Amino acid sequence: xxxxxxxxxxxxxxxxxxxxxxxxxxxxxxxxxxxxxxxxxxxxxxxxxxxxxxxxxxxxxxxxxxxxxxxxxxxxxxxxxxxxxxxxxxxxxxxxxxxxxxxxxxxxxxx
Amino acid sequence: xxxxxxxxxxxxxxxxxxxxxxxxxxxxxxxxxxxxxxxxxxxxxxxxxxxxxxxxxxxxxxxxxxxxxxxxxxxxxxxxxxxxxxxxxxxxxxxxxxxxxxxxxxxxxxxxxxxxxxxxxxxxxxxxxxxxxxxxxxxxxx
Numbered sequence: 001x002x003x004x005x006x007x008x009x010x011x012x013x014x015x016x017x018x019x020x021x022x023x024x025x026x027x028x029x030x031x032x033x034x035x036x037x038x039x040x041x042x043x044x045x046x047x048x049x050x051x052x053x054x055x056x057x058x059x060x061x062x063x064x065x066x067x068x069x070x071x072x073x074x075x076x077x078x079x080x081x082x083x084x085x086x087x088x089x090x091x092x093x094x095x096x097x098x099x100x101x102x103x104x105x106x107x108x109x110x111x
Numbered sequence: 112x113x114x115x116x117x118x119x120x121x122x123x124x125x126x127x128x129x130x131x132x133x134x135x136x137x138x139x140x141x142x143x144x145x146x147x148x149x150x151x152x153x154x155x156x157x158x159x160x161x162x163x164x165x166x167x168x169x170x171x172x173x174x175x176x177x178x179x180x181x182x183x184x185x186x187x188x189x190x191x192x193x194x195x196x197x198x199x200x201x202x203x204x205x206x207x208x209x210x211x212x213x214x215x216x217x218x219x220x221x222x223x224x225x226x227x228x229x230x231x232x233x234x235x236x237x238x239x240x241x242x243x244x245x246x247x248x249x250x251x252x253x
Contacts, residue, residue, distance in 0.1 A: 053219060060145040062219055093219070095148065095211040097178065100162070 030055055030104055038063075041102045045071045048096065049107055059098035066091045131233045137176035142230050149174045149211060151222035159203060160210040164190040167201055178205030 023029060033052050040048040040061070050066035067090050074083045131150075132138060141147050149171070158168040159180060169185030180203045188195040213219065 054145060054148075054223075056144045058144060062145065062148065062213070091210075091212060092215055093213040093217075095145070095213055097205075097208050097210070099206070100209050 027055075027057065030059075033104070033106065037107050039105045039107045040096070041105075042096075042100045043102060044100075046100075047071075048094075050094070053093075056098070059101045059104070061096045061098070061101070063094050063096060064092065066094045131229050132175060133233075134176075138230050138233065140176035142227055144176075145223075146174065146176055146178055147226045147230075148213075148219060148223050149178065149180075151226035152211075152213070152217065155214055155217065157214060158212040159208055160212075161190070161203070162207045162209050165192075167203065169198075169201065175205075178208055179203065180205070180208070 023032070030052070034055075036052060037049065038052045040050075040063070042048060047069045048063060048066050049069075050063035052061060053064050054062040067088055069086050069088050071084060071086045074085060075081070076083065132141070141150060153171050153174055156168070156170050158166055159182070160166045165188055167182060167185050167187045169182040169187075172181040172183045174180055180201075182201045182203070183199065185198045185201040186195050187198050187201060
Protein backbone atom coordinates (compact mmCIF):
# COMPACT_ATOMS: atom_id res chain seq x y z
CA UNK A 1 0.00 0.00 0.00
CA UNK A 2 1.30 3.40 -0.85
CA UNK A 3 0.75 6.37 1.37
CA UNK A 4 0.42 9.70 -0.37
CA UNK A 5 0.19 12.84 1.72
CA UNK A 6 -1.60 15.29 -0.54
CA UNK A 7 -0.84 18.94 -0.28
CA UNK A 8 -3.99 20.16 -1.96
CA UNK A 9 -6.62 18.64 0.29
CA UNK A 10 -7.25 18.44 4.00
CA UNK A 11 -6.80 14.72 4.20
CA UNK A 12 -8.69 13.19 7.05
CA UNK A 13 -7.73 9.71 6.05
CA UNK A 14 -4.78 8.11 4.47
CA UNK A 15 -5.26 8.20 0.72
CA UNK A 16 -4.42 5.23 -1.41
CA UNK A 17 -2.40 5.58 -4.56
CA UNK A 18 -4.37 7.91 -6.86
CA UNK A 19 -6.02 6.17 -9.79
CA UNK A 20 -4.54 8.59 -12.32
CA UNK A 21 -1.17 7.55 -13.63
CA UNK A 22 -0.68 10.53 -15.90
CA UNK A 23 2.21 12.83 -15.21
CA UNK A 24 0.82 16.28 -14.62
CA UNK A 25 3.42 18.11 -12.62
CA UNK A 26 7.12 17.64 -11.89
CA UNK A 27 6.45 15.96 -8.56
CA UNK A 28 4.57 13.27 -10.43
CA UNK A 29 7.87 12.25 -11.98
CA UNK A 30 9.15 11.52 -8.51
CA UNK A 31 5.98 9.58 -7.78
CA UNK A 32 6.93 7.29 -10.66
CA UNK A 33 10.14 6.48 -8.80
CA UNK A 34 8.49 5.38 -5.57
CA UNK A 35 9.92 2.07 -4.34
CA UNK A 36 12.68 2.33 -6.91
CA UNK A 37 16.31 3.06 -6.36
CA UNK A 38 17.11 6.70 -7.07
CA UNK A 39 20.02 9.07 -7.15
CA UNK A 40 19.72 12.29 -5.17
CA UNK A 41 22.14 15.16 -5.57
CA UNK A 42 22.31 17.33 -2.49
CA UNK A 43 23.96 20.58 -1.50
CA UNK A 44 27.49 20.63 -0.16
CA UNK A 45 28.78 18.08 -2.67
CA UNK A 46 26.77 15.19 -1.36
CA UNK A 47 25.02 12.42 -3.22
CA UNK A 48 22.65 9.75 -2.03
CA UNK A 49 21.70 6.48 -3.65
CA UNK A 50 18.87 4.61 -2.09
CA UNK A 51 15.34 3.26 -2.39
CA UNK A 52 12.66 5.93 -2.27
CA UNK A 53 9.98 5.02 0.26
CA UNK A 54 8.21 8.36 0.66
CA UNK A 55 8.37 11.97 -0.35
CA UNK A 56 6.36 15.15 0.10
CA UNK A 57 5.94 18.52 -1.59
CA UNK A 58 9.03 19.93 0.13
CA UNK A 59 11.06 17.01 -1.22
CA UNK A 60 11.53 15.68 2.30
CA UNK A 61 12.22 12.04 1.56
CA UNK A 62 12.54 8.72 3.27
CA UNK A 63 15.23 6.58 1.69
CA UNK A 64 16.10 3.00 2.51
CA UNK A 65 19.48 1.25 2.07
CA UNK A 66 21.19 4.54 1.44
CA UNK A 67 24.74 5.11 0.36
CA UNK A 68 25.92 8.66 0.96
CA UNK A 69 28.90 9.99 -0.97
CA UNK A 70 30.66 13.16 0.17
CA UNK A 71 33.12 14.59 -2.32
CA UNK A 72 35.94 16.89 -1.29
CA UNK A 73 38.62 18.63 -3.33
CA UNK A 74 42.08 19.01 -1.97
CA UNK A 75 44.57 21.24 -3.70
CA UNK A 76 48.21 20.32 -3.50
CA UNK A 77 50.18 23.27 -2.16
CA UNK A 78 53.06 22.93 -4.57
CA UNK A 79 51.67 21.53 -7.76
CA UNK A 80 48.19 23.09 -7.38
CA UNK A 81 46.85 19.76 -8.46
CA UNK A 82 43.21 19.06 -7.62
CA UNK A 83 42.73 15.84 -5.75
CA UNK A 84 39.13 14.63 -5.58
CA UNK A 85 38.32 12.46 -2.60
CA UNK A 86 35.00 10.84 -1.86
CA UNK A 87 33.83 9.33 1.41
CA UNK A 88 31.01 6.88 1.46
CA UNK A 89 28.84 5.49 4.19
CA UNK A 90 25.73 3.36 4.41
CA UNK A 91 22.62 4.05 6.42
CA UNK A 92 19.68 1.62 6.59
CA UNK A 93 16.83 4.14 6.75
CA UNK A 94 17.13 7.88 6.43
CA UNK A 95 14.85 10.90 6.55
CA UNK A 96 16.17 13.66 4.29
CA UNK A 97 15.07 17.25 4.72
CA UNK A 98 13.91 18.67 1.43
CA UNK A 99 15.78 21.95 1.44
CA UNK A 100 19.08 20.14 0.96
CA UNK A 101 17.95 18.33 -2.18
CA UNK A 102 19.15 19.65 -5.53
CA UNK A 103 17.92 16.98 -7.93
CA UNK A 104 16.37 13.53 -8.06
CA UNK A 105 17.10 11.08 -10.86
CA UNK A 106 17.23 7.37 -11.66
CA UNK A 107 20.52 5.84 -10.56
CA UNK A 108 23.36 6.70 -12.90
CA UNK A 109 24.56 3.86 -15.01
CA UNK A 110 28.20 3.49 -15.97
CA UNK A 111 28.85 3.52 -19.72
CA UNK B 112 23.84 30.56 12.98
CA UNK B 113 24.39 28.26 15.89
CA UNK B 114 21.69 25.60 15.72
CA UNK B 115 21.42 25.24 19.45
CA UNK B 116 20.11 28.77 20.06
CA UNK B 117 16.51 28.90 21.10
CA UNK B 118 14.39 30.39 18.34
CA UNK B 119 10.91 31.60 19.07
CA UNK B 120 9.48 31.10 15.61
CA UNK B 121 6.89 28.48 16.48
CA UNK B 122 4.26 28.28 19.16
CA UNK B 123 4.66 24.63 19.99
CA UNK B 124 4.74 23.88 23.66
CA UNK B 125 6.49 20.96 25.22
CA UNK B 126 4.39 17.82 24.85
CA UNK B 127 4.87 14.21 25.72
CA UNK B 128 4.78 11.55 23.08
CA UNK B 129 1.38 11.11 21.49
CA UNK B 130 0.07 14.58 22.06
CA UNK B 131 -0.74 16.65 19.04
CA UNK B 132 0.00 20.35 18.81
CA UNK B 133 -3.02 22.47 19.62
CA UNK B 134 -2.37 24.99 16.86
CA UNK B 135 -4.60 24.47 13.82
CA UNK B 136 -1.99 25.85 11.50
CA UNK B 137 0.65 23.44 12.73
CA UNK B 138 -1.71 20.52 12.51
CA UNK B 139 -2.48 21.31 8.88
CA UNK B 140 1.18 21.59 8.04
CA UNK B 141 2.02 18.31 9.76
CA UNK B 142 -0.71 16.27 8.18
CA UNK B 143 0.33 17.28 4.69
CA UNK B 144 4.04 16.59 4.97
CA UNK B 145 6.51 14.00 6.14
CA UNK B 146 7.05 15.91 9.38
CA UNK B 147 4.25 13.64 10.59
CA UNK B 148 6.72 10.78 10.56
CA UNK B 149 9.14 12.67 12.77
CA UNK B 150 6.31 13.55 15.12
CA UNK B 151 5.41 9.90 15.34
CA UNK B 152 9.00 9.23 16.31
CA UNK B 153 8.73 11.31 19.45
CA UNK B 154 10.06 9.28 22.34
CA UNK B 155 12.54 7.29 20.26
CA UNK B 156 16.30 7.62 20.23
CA UNK B 157 17.69 8.87 16.94
CA UNK B 158 20.65 10.59 15.40
CA UNK B 159 20.01 13.96 13.78
CA UNK B 160 22.63 15.21 11.37
CA UNK B 161 22.90 18.95 11.04
CA UNK B 162 23.45 21.20 8.10
CA UNK B 163 26.76 22.35 9.51
CA UNK B 164 28.21 18.84 9.69
CA UNK B 165 27.51 18.35 13.39
CA UNK B 166 25.24 15.67 14.78
CA UNK B 167 23.14 15.01 17.86
CA UNK B 168 22.10 11.61 19.16
CA UNK B 169 19.39 11.41 21.77
CA UNK B 170 15.73 10.94 22.53
CA UNK B 171 13.30 13.00 20.46
CA UNK B 172 11.13 14.75 22.98
CA UNK B 173 9.07 16.94 20.70
CA UNK B 174 8.86 17.76 17.02
CA UNK B 175 6.79 20.61 15.67
CA UNK B 176 5.42 21.29 12.21
CA UNK B 177 8.50 23.30 11.24
CA UNK B 178 10.73 20.35 12.16
CA UNK B 179 12.14 22.18 15.20
CA UNK B 180 13.25 19.48 17.60
CA UNK B 181 13.67 19.15 21.31
CA UNK B 182 15.81 16.28 22.45
CA UNK B 183 16.73 14.85 25.83
CA UNK B 184 19.91 13.13 27.06
CA UNK B 185 21.85 14.05 23.98
CA UNK B 186 25.33 13.31 22.77
CA UNK B 187 26.13 16.36 20.68
CA UNK B 188 29.06 17.11 18.47
CA UNK B 189 29.24 20.48 16.78
CA UNK B 190 30.95 20.97 13.44
CA UNK B 191 34.04 22.55 14.87
CA UNK B 192 34.31 20.44 18.00
CA UNK B 193 36.63 17.51 18.08
CA UNK B 194 34.77 16.02 21.03
CA UNK B 195 31.21 15.23 21.96
CA UNK B 196 29.33 16.83 24.83
CA UNK B 197 26.55 15.34 26.89
CA UNK B 198 23.56 17.63 27.11
CA UNK B 199 20.39 17.09 29.04
CA UNK B 200 18.24 19.21 26.79
CA UNK B 201 18.81 20.36 23.23
CA UNK B 202 16.77 22.47 20.84
CA UNK B 203 17.49 22.25 17.13
CA UNK B 204 15.94 24.61 14.60
CA UNK B 205 14.28 22.76 11.72
CA UNK B 206 16.28 24.65 9.13
CA UNK B 207 19.52 23.26 10.47
CA UNK B 208 18.63 19.63 10.00
CA UNK B 209 20.09 17.69 7.14
CA UNK B 210 19.21 14.08 7.98
CA UNK B 211 17.36 12.15 10.64
CA UNK B 212 18.32 8.52 11.08
CA UNK B 213 15.29 6.30 11.43
CA UNK B 214 15.68 3.38 13.84
CA UNK B 215 15.65 -0.05 12.22
CA UNK B 216 12.76 -1.33 14.29
CA UNK B 217 10.42 1.41 13.19
CA UNK B 218 7.57 0.77 10.79
CA UNK B 219 7.45 3.97 8.75
CA UNK B 220 3.97 3.49 7.32
CA UNK B 221 2.42 2.58 10.66
CA UNK B 222 4.06 5.50 12.42
CA UNK B 223 2.74 8.00 9.91
CA UNK B 224 -0.75 6.53 10.00
CA UNK B 225 -0.82 6.57 13.79
CA UNK B 226 0.22 10.21 13.85
CA UNK B 227 -2.39 11.15 11.25
CA UNK B 228 -5.03 9.37 13.33
CA UNK B 229 -4.02 11.35 16.40
CA UNK B 230 -4.40 14.58 14.45
CA UNK B 231 -7.75 13.41 13.14
CA UNK B 232 -8.91 12.53 16.62
CA UNK B 233 -8.09 16.03 17.86
CA UNK B 234 -10.09 17.53 15.04
CA UNK B 235 -13.17 15.36 15.57
CA UNK B 236 -13.00 15.94 19.30
CA UNK B 237 -13.46 19.63 18.61
CA UNK B 238 -16.46 18.92 16.42
CA UNK B 239 -18.24 16.65 18.82
CA UNK B 240 -19.23 19.49 21.13
CA UNK B 241 -22.85 19.30 19.88
CA UNK B 242 -22.10 21.60 16.99
CA UNK B 243 -20.69 24.19 19.35
CA UNK B 244 -17.16 23.08 18.72
CA UNK B 245 -15.10 25.00 16.21
CA UNK B 246 -15.35 23.51 12.74
CA UNK B 247 -12.03 23.12 11.05
CA UNK B 248 -13.27 22.10 7.66
CA UNK B 249 -16.52 21.40 5.85
CA UNK B 250 -18.21 18.21 7.01
CA UNK B 251 -17.69 15.31 4.71
CA UNK B 252 -20.83 14.20 2.90
CA UNK B 253 -21.49 10.52 3.55
